[in-house]
Amino acid sequence: MTTAAPETVTTADPAPRRRISARVRILLWLLVVMAVALTAVAATTRSILLRDVDHRITRLLAQEASEFANFEEQGFDPETGRRFTEPDRLLRVFLERQYADADEELIGLVRRKGRDPAKLVQPREIPTERPLREDAAARRAIFASHESTGTLRRPAGEIRWAKVDVARHGDDPHGGGAREAGPEAAFVVAFHPERERDKADEVFRILLAISGVALLMTTGIGWAVAGRILKPVRVVRTAAAQLTEQDLTQRIPVQGRDDIAALADTFNGMLDRLERAFAAQRDFVDDAGHELRTPITIVRGHLELMGDDPAEREETVRLVTDELDRMSRIVEDLLLLAKAERPDFVTPEPVQLAELTADVFVKARTLGERRWELGEVADREIQVDPQRITQAMVQLAQNAVQHTTHGQTIRIGSRATGRRIELYVADSGPGVQPQDAQVIFERFRRGTARRGTRTTGAGLGLSIVRAIAEGHRGRVRLHDTEGGGATFVLEMEENQEDG
Template identity: 75%
Template sequence: MTTSVKRADHRVSARVRILLWLLFVMAVALAAVAVATRSILLRDVDHRINQLLTQETGEFANFVEQGVDPATGLPFTDPDALLRIFLQRQYSDPDEELLGLVGTRGPGLRVIRQSRDIPRSVALHRDRGSLDAIAATDAPSGRLARAQGEVRWAKVPIKGSGGAEPDAAFVVAFHADRERAVADEAFRALLAISGVALLMTTGIGWAVAGRILAPVRVVRATAAELTERDLTQRIPVQGRDDIAALAETFNAMLDRLEQAFAGQRQFVDDAGHELRTPITIVRGHLELMGEDPAEQRETVRLVTDELDRMSRIVEDLLLLAKAERPDFVRTEPVQLAELTADVFVKARALGERDWVLDGVADPEAVLDPQRITQAMVQLAQNAVQHTVPGQRIAIGSRTTEGRIELYVADGGPGVQEQDAEVIFERFRRGTARRGARTSGAGLGLAIVRAIAEGHRGGRVELRPTEGGGATFVLTLALEESPCTAS
């Protein structure tokens, strides 16, 4: 018991689980968007820097091929003059440095730069080590990872006079940190927005999950309130979504449970009510039985008769209880004429009456032949109990307006109008008896009604008989078998 309570205390509600999963999915999605956006921005930065480096080196290469020294009017022969004039004519971006390198690396390396201010903390022309590395490499471009920040560079070597080894170079350097900072700032802004979105999602998700799961909580509360004695609680159905379908399914289940418990209680009540009398009779006779052999034989006869009656009552009650099950009726294709003739032959053995096979319908119908035979024989037995020898009892079948009717008509005293509504109920024979003494428990017609209603669209009706008497009619839907229908 303690373990169950502890487990219940640590149970996480469906509302919390839905919210946690929603937040997890949202967080993953927002993080993926932020990372993807940062990657795209950084890629765009790299692409723009590459374009700028390509553009600047291309412009310098064109100037080398087509440029003219203003002092001589001839193509440039002095790298120093070439670099100075080109740098004077160029306009650089704020994060861009255009440099000319003349001479060899180390102390002999001379730097030509534009006359513009660049922060000392990042200026490449003050970093002799980086300039030596650029001058010494044969690569046309590269990256420099410095403490002051990353530098992307490209280089165009200048051939010396007479095709000698290059002794000068044009260098374009781009300080990428500020451009990358823009992408990082956008990334941080997205993370902040994602945090706000998660907070809003938490509130909205909590409210929406509570609204969606409200019927589930009603189901839980209703289930907690159900007891064996009170199965009347139902869940209000609102909307047409899955939750409404769940409520409808739960209500249908409660209907079935209520019917099952009602049937169980009725069975117990009926059995206790109807068996109490024969049990009292049996006990009384056994207690008063003397030693006289004749008295003992009479007592045994009476006790046996009461026990047989109790057995019939129990069998009838069990049959009525089984009528609530879906397999109570098992239909199959049946020749109606053959079924009517079989019922007539079996009914004639019930008593000396003027038995008449009144009419026979010929179609093939889908029904349960055993249950229908049981109901018709019960109606015939009922007719025998309320007629005298020699009176007419007619059995027949017919079709009318897409239905079939099997009937038993007797010439007895009939059923009074005030009794017609109650004779199909359990243990009810009506306020006016139809003549002859009966020994049944009042379950026969209840069984007939259960069998009729067990067939789809079936019912039992009481109709007057021409010339006096009562006619009981089983009316069923005419369901033809697949073979017949085709």
Template identity: 50%
Template sequence: MTKSDPGRRRGSRVPARTRIMAWLLLVLIVVLGTVVLLVRQYLHNQATNRVTTSLEQETGEFVRFVAEGNSAAASAQEPAKFFRDYLGDQYPDATEALIGVWRGTDGMRALPQAQNERIVRIAEDRDLLRRITASSRTYGTERTTAGVMRWARVRVLTGGEERAWFVVTRFTAEATAQVDRIVRTLLLVSGVGVALAAVAAWWVAGVILAPVRQVRRTAAEIGERDLTRRIPVEGRDDIAALAEQFNGMLDRLQEAFAAQREFVDDASHELRTPITIVRGNLELLGSDPAEHEEVVRLCTDELDRMGRIVEDLLVLAKVDRPDFVTPERVLVLELISDIDAKVRALGDRRWILEHVADGEVWVDPQRLTQAMVQLAQNAVQHTEQRSEVRLGCSLTQRTLMLWVSDNGPGVAPERMGHIFERFVHDQGRRGGAGLGLSIVRAIAEAHHGSVRVRSENGACFEIEIPLRAPDAPSEEPRS
């Protein structure tokens, strides 16, 4: 047994436009076919009912004729004279024959009254009359050379030993032919309608699928280097919604590719320097043990710096992930106390917790702690030993404010607008890879907040978090 190829496409190879047209035509053909069959059956029933009504009318007239005083005459007279008297006043239709039939000692005889000579000859067919008069039914159908013939008969009482019958026959070929002509006309009109519907269905399917084809062509033309193409959105139907979803997907892909390229560019840019330093020192390494120790120390420092850069880049690469922050109910007092305990180990500074708020907020404590520790580390890098570093928090009905301030050299005014970008170093504030403040901004924005810096007698970094973030619960925070 051969295994199916999992990569092989399944399904029909017929284009969607052809399938749509085929299904529409199939439904139309089924509907039209059903209508034609129902109309044909209805018309045949109508024709049959008209023939039946005609037979009942003729036999009814004969019965009334007999009942109106002619019964005694029929019994006393010869059948030939009786039928001649009655048929002489009758004018049958072109497809109808009125026949008086009797059987005497000399065999079966018939006296027909008809407008068509061929019908007269058929009416005089002895075998046909014998089958009609011998039937146990008073009506029936026979097939003749002139087509299908329906008949009805009435028994007549005559004198002597003769038996007589009044027979009415009517041929249905003309009525059937008329029905067939109507059905053929319906079929012709239906065929023309199906042809026109095929053209219309092909055009409509093309119009409906045009945006889908545009999506396909756009998807085929899009590459990693060109994600700027978008599908024009017109209307508010399902196709427009598909185009909007596709454009949204392209936006997300473009952002993802941009983030990926930015990550690669940032990593290659920032890692190039330590790699060059390590390689240069290793290439110039001599045999002196003291030199060996110094090169190992320098390479270890550079490798540690590379590790920190990679970790920071990985954090920034996770910014757009939905699980970058996982908010939970947090007591502000516990949050700021934990932060204060952690930052005191960063350096020999005079750490001052100048303001503490009390209340409950909906935030990610791990990420906020990471941001505050990063700001504290930044303050340590830009201040001298035993310098003051202050941190604190405040809580209002709308926002949670966290800050870290120092009395270092501050931030140059021309650098204020770019200090939170990646790999931006402020000339007045030394050290770092230029990624820490980018991480702080990413964490603040992930909480739908912001971060800003003020430079007055040092630097003060503030993180502001709104208490009613779009994805937070509806219940009010307690303060």
């Protein structure tokens, strides 16, 4: 019995999504916002115009109806000089005296018994597909309506109308008109709003056309402006793509004072920090390899040549242990210098300068049999990292011990001038030659003219002192001691007022 091998199902990786550039996104959002805004403006304008048309038609209908009502109440027949007694005569005289608007119809309706209401109209053209005077069904609907105004919607076009019912008047013995039963009649004013509304729609279409042209212009201008604004961003992206660990020298030209220029400046600052970090890393690796190679070679050589003699083994172990201790000190110093690039390398806190100077003096006295002196001491509060400052001062004291002999003077003190704070270590040794003053603060560099106790360090002590000073935004400087020797000064500027 054979078993079929299981099928291997492979799925193709989904196609990478196509990215839309920031330039296109900005332009699309701009066009969407502008299109919505321009459409809203056009629609609002059309709504306002249509509302004005409705209000004007309403006022016109009310005015015509009011004029007829007043004429009915106060008018006289020009032939008899008396009040109107017949509705059709009243309507005919009134219509002869009126001048209707272009889209307006003034109609008199009189109904005889058993008939549709007869019409009395002004003989003129009405610019509409089917005027009310030619639409008997519409006239009957308006005449039969119990409302005084309304809107009649029909396939031939909408009609806004107002109506005033009238009746025949009989003679009054006092000359007045007393209403009697008679044929029904009505005065109707009708308005065809299509043309007025078409004007509003035409304005709406014109606004839409203008909006379309504005959007096209905005597309071109927005594309150019967005490209110009985002050009530094593209430069940043290109520079970032070209960066490698071996080449961090690319920088972005900063132009202007806007947010994009600030972005470019920030990116350049980041590149500076990265370059320093990689340089520090390379220096650490190079220095560690350079300094550790020798003790490793010594340890390996002694171990390879170690014999069976107990005394020889003891001596070999002592030498190996001494080299391992030296390697440990080198590694600790290199790690400390690597940490100097970190923002938390120093942690300032309020410290009494006099107390700090006295503590350093007490700790330094244990480094060697020398003539230790506590010089001037400044009494004020400062903002420093006391552990780092103590470490730097003890290192300077150790350096002074190595280059002096028994009985020579080493003086430690501090002073304050304005906002400047100085802590110093002065010795009476041979001093430092001018050609050595520029190199002794570099890693693994030692002066050539200092003599005294044999130096066993790796040449990192003064580099650590300089790193601590720079961590406090200060510096370390060197000058000759009066009477001979060298004076190292740790100089800092106070960041806060004295408390």
